[in-house]
Amino acid sequence: MFLGKVIGTVWSTRKDENLVGAKFLIVRHLDLEMKEKDNFVVAVDSVGAGEGEVVLVATGSSSRQTTFTQNKPVDAVIMAIVDKLDVPVEELLKKNKK
Amino acid sequence: MFLGKVIGTVWSTRKDENLVGAKFLIVRHLDLEMKEKDNFVVAVDSVGAGEGEVVLVATGSSSRQTTFTQNKPVDAVIMAIVDKLDVPVEELLKKNKK
Amino acid sequence: MFLGKVIGTVWSTRKDENLVGAKFLIVRHLDLEMKEKDNFVVAVDSVGAGEGEVVLVATGSSSRQTTFTQNKPVDAVIMAIVDKLDVPVEELLKKNKK
Amino acid sequence: MFLGKVIGTVWSTRKDENLVGAKFLIVRHLDLEMKEKDNFVVAVDSVGAGEGEVVLVATGSSSRQTTFTQNKPVDAVIMAIVDKLDVPVEELLKKNKK
Amino acid sequence: MFLGKVIGTVWSTRKDENLVGAKFLIVRHLDLEMKEKDNFVVAVDSVGAGEGEVVLVATGSSSRQTTFTQNKPVDAVIMAIVDKLDVPVEELLKKNKK
Numbered sequence: 001m002f003l004g005k006v007i008g009t010v011w012s013t014r015k016d017e018n019l020v021g022a023k024f025l026i027v028r029h030l031d032l033e034m035k036e037k038d039n040f041v042v043a044v045d046s047v048g049a050g051e052g053e054v055v056l057v058a059t060g061s062s063s064r065q066t067t068f069t070q071n072k073p074v075d076a077v078i079m080a081i082v083d084k085l086d087v088p089v090e091e092l093l094k095k096n097k098k
Numbered sequence: 099m100f101l102g103k104v105i106g107t108v109w110s111t112r113k114d115e116n117l118v119g120a121k122f123l124i125v126r127h128l129d130l131e132m133k134e135k136d137n138f139v140v141a142v143d144s145v146g147a148g149e150g151e152v153v154l155v156a157t158g159s160s161s162r163q164t165t166f167t168q169n170k171p172v173d174a175v176i177m178a179i180v181d182k183l184d185v186p187v188e189e190l191l192k193k194n195k196k
Numbered sequence: 197m198f199l200g201k202v203i204g205t206v207w208s209t210r211k212d213e214n215l216v217g218a219k220f221l222i223v224r225h226l227d228l229e230m231k232e233k234d235n236f237v238v239a240v241d242s243v244g245a246g247e248g249e250v251v252l253v254a255t256g257s258s259s260r261q262t263t264f265t266q267n268k269p270v271d272a273v274i275m276a277i278v279d280k281l282d283v284p285v286e287e288l289l290k291k292n293k294k
Numbered sequence: 295m296f297l298g299k300v301i302g303t304v305w306s307t308r309k310d311e312n313l314v315g316a317k318f319l320i321v322r323h324l325d326l327e328m329k330e331k332d333n334f335v336v337a338v339d340s341v342g343a344g345e346g347e348v349v350l351v352a353t354g355s356s357s358r359q360t361t362f363t364q365n366k367p368v369d370a371v372i373m374a375i376v377d378k379l380d381v382p383v384e385e386l387l388k389k390n391k392k
Numbered sequence: 393m394f395l396g397k398v399i400g401t402v403w404s405t406r407k408d409e410n411l412v413g414a415k416f417l418i419v420r421h422l423d424l425e426m427k428e429k430d431n432f433v434v435a436v437d438s439v440g441a442g443e444g445e446v447v448l449v450a451t452g453s454s455s456r457q458t459t460f461t462q463n464k465p466v467d468a469v470i471m472a473i474v475d476k477l478d479v480p481v482e483e484l485l486k487k488n489k490k
């Protein structure tokens with residue numbers, strides 16, 4: 001899974017019939033210091049995530065393993081909302097030195 | 099899913115027999131300000147998308163979860179046509195600062 | 197799918213028993229102006245593609261959805277030979293300006 | 295699989311109901327000299343890996359092939375803890391020359 | 393599939409119970425002139441490949457389509473040992489000019 005932040009929504013009326021009711025959220029990748037990266041994906045929400053929340057996103061066939069996404073043409077799903085990260089300070093410092 | 103824009107069509111006569119009737123569209127990746135990136139994929143259309151339209155593309159096994167693409171050797175499908183994005187202005191500004 | 201050009205062949209005697217008879221072709225990625233990129237994959241041919249031909253390649257589990265590749269340890273298949281691309285000139289120009 | 299090092303944990307209360315009890319570990323990619331790279335994934339642990347340990351991570355649908363992860367929306371799993379690498383010194387030197 | 397060279401072995405005692413007996417080989421990506429690239433994967437061997445040999449690696453769910461890897465948490469498999477490549481000289485020269 002990758003760590004991301006919900007930053008917006010995609011609205012679509014004309015879509016695959018199985019996707020009626022799907023909530024398409026725009027999720028930007030985050031680094032370990034919670035800084036947003038440039039790249040993003042559009043993921044279906046399965047846990048009630050809202051804008052600004054930090055989430056985990058599962059991609060590929062694994063994104064179809066939730067009750068809502070099963071058998072749907074969906075390749076990214078928000079399957080967890082993150083409470084906090086536990087990363088030792090020295091790990092974060094290592095990254096800054098690079 | 100990734101956000102893209104339909105910019106052209108690929109024509110093919112000799113192809114897997116299950117792909118007769120498939121419409122292969124060229125889809126360029128878009129950033130959040132709808133600027134086209136260099137990279138593109140060839141995706142099968144399942145929602146009647148036309149040139150110039152902004153779409154969502156699902157890749158991998160998920161692209162076979164539409165009525166038309168099921169069991170076909172296809173790894174990218176257009177499964178939604180985008181009406182609009184809701185992204186707060188401050189998010190777009192963040193990106194520009196990078 | 198990605199757009200590619202067949203540029204060579206890989207010969208292998210010792211391989212998975214299910215792959216006897218498989219034709220492994222080297223396919224370089226192409227950009228929209230048919231210029232070859234550096235990256236390439238080795239794909240199994242399912243449509244009789246030959247050297248120099250422009251093709252579409254499906255990757256991942258989708259590459260096992262042809263009669264020949266089913267249930268085989270293969271992650272890329274040539275499933276179409278391209279006749280032509282329809283891309284408006286202004287799209288190609290956009291790219292050159294970048 | 296990729297070679298990685300466990301550097302932290304992600305805590306999540308609100309998540310897919312099938313993920314109750316899952317341990318989400320942050321795994322940084324390693325190069326062959328065991329130097330940490332910038333990129334990381336969040337993987338579910340299936341072998342009792344702890345912080346600081348060097349591990350192998352399987353991604354995609356393959357990550358659902360352990361007893362715990364089966365049918366769960368998970369796209370990365372730690373499936374082995376690494377004891378040691380056997381890489382000839384000349385291979386490591388090659389890399390340094392680049 | 394990608395073209396690679398076996399350069400070492402990963403040893404692991406604590407691993408998923410289905411992986412007992414698996415041989416984890418370190419495979420570096422190769423370009424068309426057989427030069428080693430920096431990136432590598434850890435792949436399970438299914439064809440008796442040894443150190444120094446040039447091989448094909450299948451990734452993702454396709455890597456579980458060999459007798460040994462079936463239903464195992466493995467996302468890369470060596471499924472062929474390469475005898476030779478047939479690539480016209482002008483193709484190799486193209487690459488060098490870039």
